[in-house]
Amino acid sequence: MERKLAAILAADVVGYSKLMEQDETGTLSLLKAHRIEVFEPVVAKHRGRIFKLIGDGALVEFSSAVDAVECAVEIQQRLLQEANGLVLRVGVNLGDVIVDGDDIYGDGVNVAARLEAIAKPGGVCLSGTAYDMVSGKVGCEFEGGGAQRLKNISKPLRVYHCRFEADDHSPTEYENHSEEKRQSIAVLPFSNMSGDPEQEYFSDGITEDIITDLSKVSGLFVISRNSTFSYKGQSIKIQQISSDLGAKYLVEGSVRRSGNRVRVTAQLIDGGTGGHVWAERYDRDLLDVFEVQDDVTRNIVDALKVAIAPMEKQAIARVPTTNFDAYDLCLQGRNLLYEMNRENLEKARHLFERAVELDPDYSLALSGLADCESTIYQYYSSDQTFIEAAISNCNNALALDPDLPEAHASLGIALFLRGSYCEAERMLGRALELDPMLYEAFWNLGFAKLLQNDFEAAAAAYTKASKVRGDDLQSHMMLMNCLSKLGRKEELVSMAQKSLSIAKRRLKLNEKDAPAIYVGAFAHIYVDQLDQAGPWLQQAAEIDSTDPRTSYNLACAFSKVGNVDKAIELLKQSIQAGRPIRMLDWALVDPDLAQARKDPRFDEVIKFWQSKAKENIQNR
Incomplete structure (x- = not known):
């Protein structure tokens, strides 16, 4: 078995599945022309060898990391200049590979493929080993991406993103331009x-x-x-x-x-x-x-x-059902989902169940039923049967309609809550292939990445969620949290200003809008404007919420500004309202509760939480 050190380039077309669905013949023709006219000549120019073509992707071997990066940059620049509708992601790694005839295997190849998956559309992402070899030797600058956990790679990996002249058409600006049109x-x-x-x-x-x-x-x-x-x-x-x-x-x-x-x-x-x-x-x-x-x-x-x-x-x-009564029940269920608390979720669950009884083939009703069960488990219960029921209902929905994006998104979050992380991300990815504007898929993906401490990936998902729903305060707050942890100050200030603008507008319409109040407070807190957060928190102190999430978020806000008394009070209120015992582990490490945890009363809160959990088990 021959081993050697090689630079591997992995390239893939962004949004290929959607392009194929919209125009199969045209997309294939475009891809073929790109390979013949751009990709293969540029690879040859930089002394590379294409050793594998996989649908819309390619793997290329180079003996030099400099050649690999220069090739990647030239390909991306050519594509951006031509603006023919194709956009690539490219990853480059320098590592040990196994040679088997004309094919190549090993971690060196696997890492390149994972880097391609996290590269920006139209960009090039390098491993730390490749960066160390090419820094100062190629005609582009680099931006550090921190240590990233890549799928099926055991250790975190340093990554870097190329910045080159064609970044005048960077993904963010490209997306903004698309939105303007x-x-x-x-x-x-x-x-x-x-x-x-x-x-x-x-x-x-x-x-x-x-x-x-x-x-x-x-x-x-x-x-x-x-x-x-x-x-x-x-x-x-x-x-x-x-x-x-x-x-x-x-x-x-x-x-x-x-x-x-x-x-x-x-x-x-x-x-x-x-x-x-x-x-x-x-x-x-x-x-x-x-x-x-x-x-x-x-x-x-x-x-x-x-x-x-x-x-x-x-x-x-597409007609979701031919049974109007089932549709009517679904509308009632969805309406209750928006007014989310434990009581409404149980009512919504019952309505979706009745809809499925009237039309067993109503896949959206099954997906809605699964959402009720996952949400009850996520925020109000530690009973695993809710998750197993949600997964079963999602699988039934997908058996009826394999291309229903909502069902894939619902299954994704249910699998994550069960602990099946890789499968969950695959389902969420499939949901976004089917519907690239599906807010729930972006939100669920952000939540999954955040709980795995992958703040870079979580920020990317919440950014997409906030673009789909530009006024959504929840995704804005989670994005501010990620940006704060990543130290991206300029973006954080911009997001805080945007969040404050939305919160103020919502409060003009409803002065008791709890999310608007606590997101407004956090917007000031995250940019160290604690004095300006004061009036928001004073307004927040008057909220008597029965929603454990609201009470918990407010507890975090008061803890951040040093008002431990109020933080302890709200944390206990959140537990009383039904915050599940399995969320205790997060409260013990949540950075937003750092001040509260220093107080001796925090231990009393934990004991109270545990006693409530035992009480709930006994009352089942």
Whole structure:
């Protein structure tokens, strides 16, 4: 068995699966042309040898790390100049390899492949060994990426990212440019005109489904439900809402449900002028509600002259169930999920179960049921049966619809909570292949990485989540946490300012908005503005929340500013509200509770927590 030292380059196309789904023939033609006209000639120029082609990827051997890096940089520069739609990630490693005929194996190859996976789109990522060899010898600068834990690699690895002239088109700017070209739109909560307040969930459900459908159109940037629903019941001018949300267009409408009939009105409005771009009224049978939603989405897309890919059309036109009663129960369940506490989660769980009883093939209902079970376990219980039930329901959903992104995301978080980390990340990755705008997948991935102390990967996931829902305070807070731990001060200050702006706007609409209050406090705390955090914390002290997450986050905020008395009080309140015993291990190491842990009363809190856990077991 021959061994030798070699530089290995691993390259892969970003978003290949989606490109293939949108235009299989065109993508294959483009990839083939790239290999013949760019990749293979540049590799040959730098004395490399392609020893393996894997679909959209390639592995290349070099005798010199300098040759490998110069080759990688030239390939990326050529692609960026041509702007033909292909974007590569490239990883370069210098390490020991095993030679078997024309093929090469070993850790040297495996590490290069893992580096490619964490490289920025359009970028080049190097191992520490490769960097040590090429630093000062190639025409690009490097940015340290810290020590990274790579999949199936036992020890953390130093990584570096190339910075070269083509970084004028860096991934962040590329993404921003793409967002600028997308039409921004917000769907305001449709009014319930049924005369029955208990039908509110139905009009809210119609609104949410239209938001979901519009989000599937890559040419649109859709403001999230969280933001638009904060205007529910408010009498505010369209132009002001448009300015607040940064949305060029707004959709508003109404729903009237009577017997077996439904009337839906919808109108598309120019946020700058307040003028109507399109309007329509639908009088249909209840069973035609999916057709109405489909028609509203298509008319909006047509009015804005936005191109829509065949795959996107199919996703929008998909009918989730033919049983209206099952759909109605699902809407009620989803509505309770947004008002999340243990009681509502149990009610939602029961509603999803009834929906599945009415239509056993309703994959979205099974996915919703799994989300209830995972969330109960995540925040309120240590009973493992919740996780096993969630995994079973996700598997059933995927057996019915293997390409349902929501089910993959649900399975991902359930597997992570069970401790199956690699499988969980694979499921979350698959969810994002199927729906690159799926917020839940980004959020779950960030949560998984954070609990593994992989702050770099967690920050990347939360950044994506905050781009999908630009107004989502929870992902902003988690991102600030990661940026603080990584010491990325400039980005942290920017995110803190953005979070404060969103929090202030939300508090104008609802002065008791607990997440807005504690995120506003943390935004000041993370940038060492403890005096300015004071008024936010004073407002937070007046919150009497039954949500253990809210109480816990507030305890962390008060501990950070040195108010241990309030931190201890809120931590006990969180436990009383149902914070599960398995979260105790995190409280014992959570950096945000460092001040509180120094207080002798913290030990009393731990004993109280353990006693509550025993009490819950006895009461089962």
